[in-house]
Amino acid sequence: MTGQSAVVHSMTGFARQEGGDEGVAWAWEIRTVNGRSLDVRSRLPGGYEALDPIIRKAVAAACSRGNAQVNLVVKRSEAAQAWQLNEDLLQQILEVMERLRSRLDAAPPRLDGLLGLRGVLEPVEEEESTERRDARFRRIEADLQAALGALVAMRSEEGLRLAELAQGHLQSIETLCEAAAACAATQPDALRQRLREQLDLLLAETSGVAEDRLAQEAAILVSKADVREELDRLAAHIEAARDLLREGGTIGRKLDFLCQEFNREANTLCSKSADVELTRIGLDLKSAIEQLREQVQNIE
Secondary structure, eight states: OOOOOOOOOBSOEEEEEEEEETTEEEEEEEEEEOOSSEEEEEEOOTTOGGGHHHHHHHHHHHOSSEEEEEEEEEEEOGGGOEEEEOHHHHHHHHHHHHHHHTTOOOOOOOHHHHHTSTTTEEEEOOOOOHHHHHHHHHHHHHHHHHHHHHHHHHHHHHHHHHHHHHHHHHHHHHHHHHHHHHSGGGSHHHHHHHHHHHHHHHHHHOSSOOHHHHHHHHHHHHHHHOOHHHHHHHHHHHHHHHHHHHHOSSOHHHHHHHHHHHHHHHHHHHHHOOSHHHHHHHHHHHHHHHHHHHHHTTBO
């Protein structure tokens, strides 16, 4: 039985939240990828730098691990934009036109053409009341929370998929461990036969070997050939990983550590193997463990 996974979050996610008030529109974009710890970076327009510590606190409350990039774009609508006529520049242009009138046979300029010249009309930043600015900041912060909520939902959805994949890889690892345990090379009769053959070879090549030395060599040969201890530890690691997936929460680091332990036992099993079938199973086992590790790397 693989068991049912609890809430597991991916470290990968994206969310966008748009908002606006009279004359101003904004949009939050939050993107997260996997990372060893939580790293938050923000890109904010001028005048909104005070939001940086608010962003860091909000992201830390929503996410435990991952690299987060938070961007805020603010635009003032053209309809609400105030403009100011640069009369000095316009006067200079008119004077130049007057001097050129006698030398050039050209139609007089249209008003829209004059106003379209760069610098003739200049945008003017309206003075905002403190109350209006504070109200806008509150709405922008509320949209930040909405974006983070959408991000967490996406990370949770992706985490569910990762947990299901991890459960599948654990099942593959368990199946391979069962195949290794059933392999003829791991059975007591096969171990005894192999030990007998190696002892016969040792006795044929040496003479006058003390019995205690033979006993030591026999113990070493048995230890090198017996992979049951590795299989027992692999079974314990499988159950520990399933317990973590059932527990949920921030389990990524623990699962990553278990993958290292999985690899350690699989490597030992392969190094002990003197049987073609057991070696093949060991290599398949290492491949399944690597597939598990790839998924675990993205779990929060």
